[in-house]
Amino acid sequence: xxxxxxxxxxxxxxxxxxxxxxxxxxxxxxxxxxxxxxxxxxxxxxxxxxxxxxxxxxxxxxxxxxxxxxxxxxxxxxxxxxxxxxxxxxxxxxxxxxxxxxxxxxxxxxxxxxxxxxxxxxxxxxxxxxxxxxxxxxxxxxxxxxxxxxxxxxxxxxxxxxxxxxxxxxxxxxxxxxxxxxxxxxxxxxxxxxxxxxxxxxxxxxxxxxxxxxxxxxxxxxxxxxxxxxxxxxxxxxxxxxxxxxxxxxxxxxxxxxxxxxxxxxxxxxxxxxxxxxxxxxxxxxxxxx
Numbered sequence: 140x141x142x143x144x145x146x147x148x149x150x151x152x153x154x155x156x157x158x159x160x161x162x163x164x165x166x167x168x169x170x171x172x173x174x175x176x177x178x179x180x181x182x183x184x185x186x187x188x189x190x191x192x193x194x195x196x197x198x199x200x201x202x203x204x205x206x207x208x209x210x211x212x213x214x215x216x217x218x219x220x221x222x223x224x225x226x227x228x229x230x231x232x233x234x235x236x237x238x239x240x241x242x243x244x245x246x247x248x249x250x251x252x253x254x255x256x257x258x259x260x261x262x263x264x265x266x267x268x269x270x271x272x273x274x275x276x277x278x279x280x281x282x283x284x285x286x287x288x289x290x291x292x293x294x295x296x297x298x299x300x301x302x303x304x305x306x307x308x309x310x311x312x313x314x315x316x317x318x319x320x321x322x323x324x325x326x327x328x329x330x331x332x333x334x335x336x337x338x339x340x341x342x343x344x345x346x347x348x349x350x351x352x353x354x355x356x357x358x359x360x361x362x363x364x365x366x367x368x369x370x371x372x373x374x375x376x377x378x379x380x381x382x383x384x385x386x387x388x389x390x391x392x393x394x395x396x397x398x399x400x401x402x403x404x405x406x407x408x409x410x411x412x413x414x415x416x417x418x419x420x421x422x423x424x425x426x427x428x429x
Contacts, residue, residue: 186298191222299333354390
């Protein structure tokens with residue numbers, strides 16, 4: 140994960156329409172499918188970027204998945220109240236400005252501001268510490284929903300690594316009238332501009348289908364790594380029952396979540412296309428769940 144790429148972007152001006160609940164020990168933002176939906180198509184759990192479950196962009200994304208895909212969408216507080224502070228977005232904008240002498244005078248202040256948010260976040264939420272929290276939530280969710288409910292994970296930036304780890308085959312044992320059996324925690328994964336990935340090592344361990352949305356200008360998962368991701372995903376397609384890699388020309392890190400949808404038409408289009416990619420993939424894989 141690099142700074143500043145993971146802390147750049149824009150805030151969505153829209154208003155979320157879901158509600159907050161407590162589920163399996165965590166606070167959760169819940170977005171439901173349209174009221175006229177007769178049967179939900181499955182559950183999608185968003186594992187967010189560094190700004191966490193309260194970031195309005197992540198909640199708006201949950202609303203879109205629910206309304207457009209017909210899913211129950213859950214956005215848990217996997218960071219337990221210690222997500223990256225939103226002031227880092229403004230601090231990064233200030234750090235990148237170089238147009239005036241004043242921009243250079245105040246730059247050290249904003250660099251210190253960035254570091255004061257970045258360093259604690261990384262120490263608290265590196266994958267070795269955070270993944271057990273994520274896996275525990277998914278395990279409890281699978282236990283409560285049973286083996287026949289389609290469950291997907293959608294991970295962005297920080298959440299992308301966790302989605303891929305779940306797709307390595309994390310499972311739980313479910314007892315039923317006919318005995319117990321091991322059941323995967325998720326049936327499908329989607330990740331946009333993931334961080335922390337080891338390529339190709341993390342991709343080679345996939346046993347659950349994952350859809351990747353990658354930007355060719357991403358400075359975290361760089362363009363030179365994309366062919367290796369694609370090669371492994373395509374080679375494992377029959378083994379895992381699906382999987383895909385879509386590359387978005389002109390897209391940098393954060394394009395799925397933190398696009399400037401108000402002032403940049405191209406950014407808005409790429410974000411919308413990534414939403415459609417995720418929704419279509421989940422619908423396609425969920426339809427196969429028995």
